[in-house]
Amino acid sequence: MTVAPTVAPRPVxxxxxxxxxxxxxxxxxxxxxxxxANLKSQLRQASELANGLDPYINSCTTPESPALAALVKRTQAENWSKRFSDSETVQQLEQEMLSGHIEGQTLKFFVHLTRAKRVLEIGMFTGYSALAMAEALPDDGEVVACEVDAYVAEFAQQCFKESPHGHKISVKVAPALLTLKELAAAGDVFDLVFIDADKAGYVDYLNLLLDTKLLAPNALICVDNTLMQxxxxxxxxxxxxxxAIAKFNQAVVDDPRIEQVLLPLRDGLTLIRRV
Structure with a gap:
C-alpha cells in the first residue's frame, strides 16, 4: 500500500x-x-449555519462499526493520486469517492426498512457502502457488488476480511452492464439496488434494471451523486x-414507470421505485 500525504478532503x-x-x-x-457591522454578523451566522450542519448530523447519527472505521482509514492512507482505474474508464480514483458515515448509515436503514435479503451495488470503490449494507443484512443475505477496477476490488476484499459481515459480499469485477446482463440471464432478483458508478452510465443502468426482472416487486433503487456539487x-x-447527472435526473423525471424523490443527502441521493 502506497501512503498518501495528509491532505484535507476537498468539498464535494x-x-x-x-x-x-x-x-x-x-x-x-x-x-x-x-x-x-450587521452585515458582518449575518454573514458570520450564515457561515456558522453551513459549516456546523454536517458535523452536527454526524454527531447525532449512530457511529460506524470498527470495520467501517478501519476501511475509511485504509482508504485515506492510500495514495490514489498515483493510481488510475482500468482502461474501461478514464475516471481517476480519489478518497472522496467513499460513501461515508451518514450515507452508509442511511443505506443500512433502507436495508432494515425494506427487509432486503439481496442487494445489488453498481460501483463499489473500496467497499464502504457494500459493507455498511451487509451489516444490516441477515446472515444468509448477500450483497452483489459490481466493480470495474481490479485493484480497487482486491483492496475492498481485504477490508471485508476484517469484518464478521464480509462473507455476505460477492464482488464481480467487470463492466457493470455486462455483470447486470449476466445476473438477469441467471434469474437473479434484488430487493435493493445502490447505483454509485460512472455517471455517464446511470441512464443505461436504470433502464436495464427496469427492462429486466432483476428487481423484486417492491424493490428500492438508491442513486448516489444526483446533485453533483x-x-x-x-x-x-x-x-x-x-x-451526465443532469441528463439522468431529467430521464428519471420523464419516466412514467417510476416515482422518485431526490434527497439533499451529501451529494444527492435519489430514491426510485417502480409504480
Whole structure:
C-alpha cells in the first residue's frame, strides 16, 4: 500500500462547497473596516449555519462499526493520486469517492426498512457502502457488488476480511452492464439496488434494471451523486459528470414507470421505485 500525504478532503457536496465559500467570504469581510457591522454578523451566522450542519448530523447519527472505521482509514492512507482505474474508464480514483458515515448509515436503514435479503451495488470503490449494507443484512443475505477496477476490488476484499459481515459480499469485477446482463440471464432478483458508478452510465443502468426482472416487486433503487456539487442547477459550464447527472435526473423525471424523490443527502441521493 502506497501512503498518501495528509491532505484535507476537498468539498464535494453542495453544502460542503457552500460552507467553504461562506467561510472564505466571512474572513475577507471581517478584515474590511467600512462594512456594516450587521452585515458582518449575518454573514458570520450564515457561515456558522453551513459549516456546523454536517458535523452536527454526524454527531447525532449512530457511529460506524470498527470495520467501517478501519476501511475509511485504509482508504485515506492510500495514495490514489498515483493510481488510475482500468482502461474501461478514464475516471481517476480519489478518497472522496467513499460513501461515508451518514450515507452508509442511511443505506443500512433502507436495508432494515425494506427487509432486503439481496442487494445489488453498481460501483463499489473500496467497499464502504457494500459493507455498511451487509451489516444490516441477515446472515444468509448477500450483497452483489459490481466493480470495474481490479485493484480497487482486491483492496475492498481485504477490508471485508476484517469484518464478521464480509462473507455476505460477492464482488464481480467487470463492466457493470455486462455483470447486470449476466445476473438477469441467471434469474437473479434484488430487493435493493445502490447505483454509485460512472455517471455517464446511470441512464443505461436504470433502464436495464427496469427492462429486466432483476428487481423484486417492491424493490428500492438508491442513486448516489444526483446533485453533483450543484452542477445540474447552477449556471455556467458543467463537467462531463455534471452533464451526465443532469441528463439522468431529467430521464428519471420523464419516466412514467417510476416515482422518485431526490434527497439533499451529501451529494444527492435519489430514491426510485417502480409504480
Amino acid at each position: 457536496t453542495p453544502l460542503g462547497i457552500l460552507a467553504v465559500q461562506l467561510e472564505h467570504l466571512t474572513q475577507q469581510i471581517e478584515g474590511l473596516e467600512n462594512v456594516d 450543484g452542477q445540474p442547477y447552477l449556471s455556467g459550464e458543467a463537467t462531463a459528470n455534471g452533464v
